[in-house]
Every structure is written in structure tokens, then in C-alpha cells.
Amino acid sequence: MQDLAAGVARFRRDVFPAKAELFAHLATTHTPTTLFISCSDARVVPELITGSEPGDLFVIRTAGNLVPAYTAGADGVAASIEYAVAVLGVTDIVVCGHSACGAMTALAEGHDLSALPTIADWLRHAGASLARTADTGVDALVRGNVLAQLANLATHPSVARALAGNKVTLHGWVYDIPTGAVARLDAAGTPALAA
Ligand code: ZN
16 A cells, blocks of 8 residues: 555645646536446556546446446446436447456456356356357457447447437447557457557
8 A cells, every 4th residue: 555655645746736727627527528438457547548637538447348238226337327428428438448358368268257256247248249259269359348348338228318319429449458559449340540
């Protein structure tokens, strides 16, 4: 924890004063335009790779950037999606997978998860990803999984309504850790460099 405390001190001393005006504005304003859904993986930092400022991205991070298809009942992921779309009115939603994803590796390589029942249960939300990925290997599954989660996203009523009204656009991305490249996936899952 010592490193984190030192980081907080550095933030207060160096970073915060330089953006004092922004933080004063954000104290009473929350108007992100993008819902960014990525993996919890520590190597994927949405604000860093998109050059975003505080207040720009509404972020949901889950293991494997999985978005369970909508079901009635309490669910933190679903509640965050509904808030971003129906209350904040985001105009874009990005589902961002990444290279060397532990969750996708476990699925692609059929790891034994019997000692990790919660993870095994959670990864069932990637079932369609496995089914729609004809190619084998982690990279193909990472891409197929992004498309599957975009489809799951569209089952949420708030998202379905926004899509029907042309108020939101869905995007599938894959971030490559060793090169920093971000590929944008088309509907077939074919990657093209985003920038
Ligand atoms: Zn991951």
C-alpha cells in the first residue's frame, strides 16, 4: 500500500493542481459520452489508451470484458449499463478485448476450472463466443468474444431502445498489449487498425 499512498500524494501535489479547473467543473457535472467496457486486466487502462480525461469515459470492467445477456434481477453490470445509456445518455459504447486475456486463454485452451467455481460460472457468459469462433486460438477467441458481448449488450432494454432510436453506436475493439495498437472489429470480426 505504500506505493499507492505515495501515488496519491503525487496526484495531489502534481496532477490535481494542473487540472484544477477540470476537477472543479466535474464536481457538479457528469456527462461522459462513451460507455467503455473492458477486461479487469491491470494492463488495460481505458483512459490511457484513449487519451481520455477524467469525466470522459463511463467504465465497466469485468473478467474477460463479459457482458451477461439481460435477465431480470439484480446485476451490477446491467445496472451500470442502464445508468450509462438511459440516464447519462452515452452516444457510443465500446467493448474492448485485449491480447493475452487470461479469461479467453482459459476458455481457448480448456483449462480445468473445477477449483475456481465462480470463474467457471462467470465464463459461461462467453459460451456464444466459443460457438461463433470457428478459428482456434486465443486471438481469434478474443475477437469472437468482443462480437458476442456486443450482441449480449443489445439484449439490454436500455441499449435496444437507444439502438432503435439511433441514439447509440456500438463498437468492438481489441487492444494489443505489446504494441499498443487498437484494432477496430467489423461485424465479421475482421480487425482494422483504429488509429
Ligand atoms: Zn482479460
